[in-house]
Amino acid sequence: MSCPPKSDDLVFFVNGRKVIERNADPEVTLLNFLRKNLRLTGTKYACGRGGCGACTVMVSKHDPVSAKIRHFSITACLVPICSLYGAAVTTVEGIGSINTRLHPVQERIARSHGTQCGFCTPGMVMSMYTLLRNHLQPSEEQLMEALGGNLCRCTGYRPILASGRTFCVESTDCQKKRTGKCCLDLGGNDSSSLSRESDICTDLFVEEEFQPLDPTQELIFPPELLRMAKNPEKQTLTFHGERVTWISPGTLKDLLELKAKHPEAPLILGNTSLGPAMKSQGRVHPILLSPARISELSMVFKTSDGLTIGAGCSLAQVKDILAEQVSELPEEKTQTYRALLKHLKSLAGQQIRNMASLGGHVISRHCYSDLNPILVVGNATLNVISEEGTRQIPLNDHFLAGLASADLKPEEILESVYIPHSQKWEFVSAFRQAQCQQNALADVSAGMRVILEEATDTIKELSLSYGGVGESTIGAHKSCQQLIGRPWNEPMLEEACRLLLEEVSLPGWAPGGRVEFKRTLVVSFFFKFYLEVLQELKKLVKVSDSHHYPEISDRFLSALEDFPVTGPRGVQRYQSVDSHQSLQDPVGRPIMHLSGLKHATGEAIFCDDIPMVDRELFMVLVTSTKAHAKIISIDLSEALELPGVVDVITAEDIPGTNGAEDDKLLAVDEVLCVGQIICAVVAETDVQAKRAIEKIKITYKDLEPIIFTINDAIKHNSFLCPEKKLEQGNIEEAFEKVDQIVEGEVHVGGQEHFYMETQRVIVIPKAEDKELDIYVSTQDPAHVQKTVSSTLNIPINRITCHVKRVGGGFGGKVGRPAVFGAIAAVGAIKTGRPIRLVLDREDDMLITGGRHPLFGKYKVGFMNNGRIKALDIECFINGGCTLDDSEQVTEFLILKLENAYKIRNLRFRGRACMTNLPSNTAFRGFGFPQGTLITESCITAVAAKCGLLPEEIREKNMYKTIDKTIYKQAFSPETLIRCWNECLDKSSFHSRRIQVEEFNKKNYWKKKGIAIIPMKFSVGFAATSYHQAAALVHIYTDGSVLVTHGGNELGQGIHTKMLQVASRELKLPMSYMHICETSTATVPNTIATAASIGSDVNGKAVQNACQILLKRLEPIIKKNPGGTWEDWIEAAFEQRISLSATGYFRGYKADMDWEKGEGDPFPYYVYGAACSEVEIDCLTGAHKVEGSFIQGMGLYTTEELKYSPEGVLYSRGPDEYKIPTITDVPEEFNVSLLPSSQTPLTIYSSKGLGESGMFLGSSVFFAITDAVAAACKERDIVEDFIVKSPATPEQVRMACADRFTEMIPRDDPQTFKPWSIPIA
């Protein structure tokens, strides 16, 4: 291999320290450089595509145009280090540390409980920090904007925002600092008993205790960089990598010369388009030209007729420039600027807007572009330049479609974009609809402009441009042409819609799917535009009252309002501790997460933050591209020849058992799904391993049948386990006696865990006795240990699994980590070297499976008064290709289906379907959130049929007295009823219901809905062996205590809780105690930390160990009651008393006889109720929530997995799979926890709440259903009792049928192959 030519030195600063990189590789990102070269592991990898914000850092640069230092947040995973010449980078480690000084942002996010697993926290901290560097006292809007690009899967965002609000101009959070009381307690909603109770708290932190923000303490911009910026190097800098050369000229002339010499070389600015494309398509550009140092590309010119913005300006800068123009010029001149500003607010997150350039955006010509449609209708012009000179080309559809005649020549670059002012009688608007309000690519975006003949309603000029409905931005020229001269009135609207649907046509198989929804949006947007223009005309008419325009009915005006992005409000109420409780006793107090501060400083070590071990290798998995096929051959030869590749691990290398017969670790002969692991490449670096997998050639022969959907599985009788059934009463007889019967269907889509930390493991083989140390991100280290043992055929006692902390699990790290651990262990044994396996987000989503999609059919018999007499539910879950937890999920589903209702005659049946999809697995709630949606859907169906409200049906059929469940376990519903009443009361449900109805009467295009859902959730596993736990507590001679237990820290704060237990039991402050990790060497044979019982059972074990120790110490304490803890420990040691104890908890004896259909499977129940209110936009399907639980809300409203007809998962990253963002958090979100429950099976009245909240998110779903029902009623649409979850904007829009949905062409599904298929 030839050596690359000599590179220039790359100079930049990180956290105030100078970095000189002599061999900078253009392919290395800042994220990798920070983590690997500088060992700054606070900045996290979670998606690698700029979509999650986990890798956020701040970059500071001198801006040559304004001559000021610009601080901006970026996502380090998309930033090539070569782009950082002359920049200062600040990472989470650079702003504070627990060992020196914490930055106020770090302190406040931790103390406000804004961190759980902590994986997103450094990114959140850096987004907030950058905001504060630019605005010492930001507004709430700025705070929301700053955090819009950061995802968190654990906290629900509210506490993070609460911490940010403490910096805002006017902190209006409910944690009222002045009064010490929450706004809800001050009036309005205060009719509830709980809010008046003196023992109820709402404060989770004391703001006065926070250290103030002192800007003088911040890192300064390095003087050396300032000097460099003021005397800019005009010389071209070149950085040669192995495959790519980066050239950064210092002058425009040089840039143009280089472009002429390398016409095929792309210009690289933000790399937000090039970077993801290179990654997903594996494309390499041998030369990249960076115009970052060319100030001509950042110029802005304001003229009397328009604005010229340099192509190098970032979208964030463009936003500021436009905002300035809007504030300076009269409204009539800024129509296009306002439209652009509207979309710039929701385009991606702040980090992407800081990085992406205007030039890059225009030239990328993404079909989903938010800005191009507006620039097109706004008649923008591109100023292009080459060595030959300058010229202007119109930014129109021909250019965006890439037609050679309308495009830049290869040697040209875009210098700037000219956007003309608008004029009087000209109206420009922008529209977009995406899965989420913000940080989501639009399904359809549009720019619309009309010029009317002066003081008339006659169309003089009309331009309509759409994104998302074709391969590029599309203009509706023909339609526009035909409408010229027409008056702006209803007949024109009708005609326009007809023409548009003809011209902007979309085939049924169009990539991206959602075809009918998109067609509807094409006309719905035009309708919105029509109304907007009328509204504007109304204003103008006042001035020149010469013409009469059509009136808009007040009921239609709501179509014009977009949902505002508002910061959520709300409180959490919980029972305060008894005033007699000792101050040192932490139980019942809101204690900060033990690792909270370390999360916030980036010092908390996750699996992949462990420094590289000597001779470590990297493993990458090779997966099947076929859904069901015979493996004909695997050719590894080319891969093995690549530099750095050490080996490829196949099934033949496994010394022990290769998983189970029907669930192999590595495929042999046959593959059962796309994403099944076939082999694994082991190389010196991750880059080498990733390059090698592309060279492995696998040939397949397709096998039949190929089954993806539940329907097909039923047809083929393809099931993973026998049917589970529970029955009570006499269902057939009951159906004969009822007044009415309804039958319906419920389809619930799957859900991706989307833990922020993907699956990772490090296996370190030891030189002696076949011992292995495994560091793994798992909820079940004992399972990993056992699987590795059987795979390697060595005893369990040689393998030690260590879990320090897990960056989110939600069930997805119960079973799967064992597979990755075992494959990595085979690699480690074969090569004799440590192996690191870190899944990319795409691979993680492809391979691991998630929540089971469900299809349920119900038949419900009821009396006209709403009393349900008989309910028959049959449901099927899509289990994927192997059993995994599908049998247990089916059992849970069936056991929990009745939810809170007493129905005398019941029959529940459930089956797990075997399909050719990756195996679905445990997920929070274990089937309960999907199954109970059927039960609750029956309730709404009954309500609709009886003409009653759903809450009346719920109340009527709820358990009222001590009773037995369908499986004959006795329980008391007292707490359930209490929760229901509290929730009705606290949410002011009934008055809200009246307000909702009033609103709906007044608004045709927006509807509100409200729902209250009760919940009875059984905690724990229905298997006795799971109800046990052990702990090991050591007291050392200095008095310090080391606690170890069998639970894993997943973010739920189990370690914090265990120390609270130990602290109370030993009567010792928590500061004496420490938990190092969960290890199979200290506590063996642990159960998975799951099913909401981790704290209950491990807490009891810790309690037991502490009680044993205290008992041993008692005689010593009695003898010297005035002594200190240290004195007693010293004495105990002297007297040869053991200071180490194992605690054990033999928990609940669960039993369930499925033959008889009865048993006592669960130790206890938790109860709850949730009320949600939503508003939907009937024209776009958008919704805005005002109360729910976030992960559940995601399941039921936005998280949609899309599979190709070949079984390939499309949605493999945050771009395509939308978990809720900060802007999706309910506007008002109040949580109340009832005071203590008493059960001997839990520790200090703890409640297993890990999973139950998930289902309460369904109240959002039913509130949406309620709003849709209101719309349907008004439109005389008959309800069809087919329920589909998630209630995405698409579902909502299509359910609210109207003249526009009726207009769109419908396709015969038999005539084409759709882009995606529903699998539930």
Ligand SMILES: Cc1cc2nc3c(=O)[nH]c(=O)nc-3n(C[C@H](O)[C@H](O)[C@H](O)COP(=O)(O)OP(=O)(O)OC[C@H]3O[C@@H](n4cnc5c(N)ncnc54)[C@H](O)[C@@H]3O)c2cc1C
């Ligand atoms: C997470 C994420 C979310 C996003 N969300 C949205 C969204 O909601 N809406 C939306 O519309 N877009 C969205 N985008 C796309 C984003 O707007 C574009 O990627 C971005 O504007 C491209 O700019 P860039 O500077 O990063 O281009 P680069 O990636 O640096 O370059 C892109 C292309 O432009 C060419 N180029 C750049 N400048 C010039 C020039 N001056 N002359 C000639 N050629 C040039 C390059 O040669 C290259 O081919 C998102 C992107 C990401 C990563």
Ligand code: FES
């Ligand atoms: S890892 Fe960089 S944005 Fe997700």
Ligand code: FES
């Ligand atoms: S705390 Fe945010 S992802 Fe876990």
